[in-house]
């Protein structure tokens with residue numbers, strides 16, 4: 001029976017253009033969405049942009065551009081980027097949308113039993129947009145390792161969310177897997193963090209932060225950017241005025257490992273405070289490095305994703321990031337690896353295979369195959385259901401390689417030479433069926449290529465593509 005499946009992706013800050021790291025959330029979610037659709041399920045898939053906060057405000061000021069205009073321009077870059085990646089999101093939310101702002105204020109009101117005002121002095125990292133504990137400051141020698149900037153001392157009157165109201169329940173749900181934290185090795189890390197988390201400051205005085213959602217009934221305060229950002233996952237569904245139970249709880253929320261803490265602590269506290277269920281899965285992927293280092297504008301090693309797409313097309317982009325970047329671990333991007341994957345695997349294993357097999361079919365005058373998608377390979381299905389897509393892709397690829405081996409083993413060209421047309425047709429038909437079965441497994445990862453292959457071998461007359469699927473050069 002078909003079911004509703006809601007998937008979400010982290011909403012990037014719009015203080016710059018997208019980089020290749022941003023592609024991970026989208027590609028993982030898109031692959032899973034396509035897989036779910038192929039199982040007949042009804043998918044809702046949110047994406048969006050995180051547009052508030054000081055980082056963005058300061059950047060716009062630096063450039064001397066009105067903030068709204070600045071975020072409009074950058075939000076558009078993310079929307080274009082998602083399209084270029086062939087991502088089939090159903091919703092796109094911007095946190096500067098009026099509806100979102102209004103809904104966040106309503107959410108705040110509904111949380112009021114768990115909110116209190118207090119004054120606080122502590123260390124703050126602007127890059128992380130959060131207060132840092134004394135312990136962390138000590139461990140990092142006073143400098144944020146992610147942003148290479150000294151922590152600042154900040155004293156403020158803030159509203160607080162009483163995380164302590166929910167700690168035990170969140171811990172129980174993580175421990176029991178009711179909210180499954182993936183990968184498993186992050187689970188204990190998150191439980192430890194949760195234990196050490198004090199109540200969280202969820203607002204800033206307007207003199208420190210003006211670009212945000214105003215706290216209802218208190219013009220002196222603006223919501224902390226993470227509160228309004230996290231709320232996007234439900235405001236996009238129309239919460240609170242609409243019943244969201246058709247899609248909430250989310251089947252899976254895709255986030256990078258650096259922001260798992262917000263999704264595993266503050267977000268569940270907000271949801272429990274609202275009386276809403278927690279997402280079924282929190283999926284935290286690894287990071288993409290460039291030549292072994294974290295990508296950063298100051299190091300100057302940021303890889304432009306559009307350049308990567310342009311080099312050999314979208315299929316090559318999706319292939320590299322979905323197969324060569326392990327879903328849960330950090331992975332390195334180098335142009336050499338990318339080129340090798342394109343020429344050695346896509347062009348060689350798959351492109352040549354299609355060319356070769358279609359040419360043999362054409363010579364044998366074999367008509368298109370009536371193909372019904374067979375039952376999914378069990379190992380593949382298990383890996384997809386466990387959200388380990390890079391490994392599932394490995395399984396799919398091994399099936400492609402099996403077809404190459406089967407061609408070498410059955411040697412259809414020899415059968416053709418012997419003139420045994422009946423045997424030739426039987427062998428070729430089996431090979432085509434084997435290829436189409438592998439092709440079905442590839443479909444969620446490389447939808448365009450998979451569609452092309454299907455149309456070549458199911459056409460009335462099988463003909464090799466005039467231009468190879470993956471041209472050299």
Ligand code: MSP
Nearest residue numbers: 010011012013021022024050229230255256287288
């Ligand atoms: N705005 C917050 C997210 C709010 S979600 C309610 C944010 N934005 S971000 O632009 O810094 O990151 C957006 C997503 O991209 C996050 O999932 C983050 O982990 C991911 N990545 C950012 N750099 C990355 C890599 N180098 N590699 C892989 N993913 C990375 O955090």
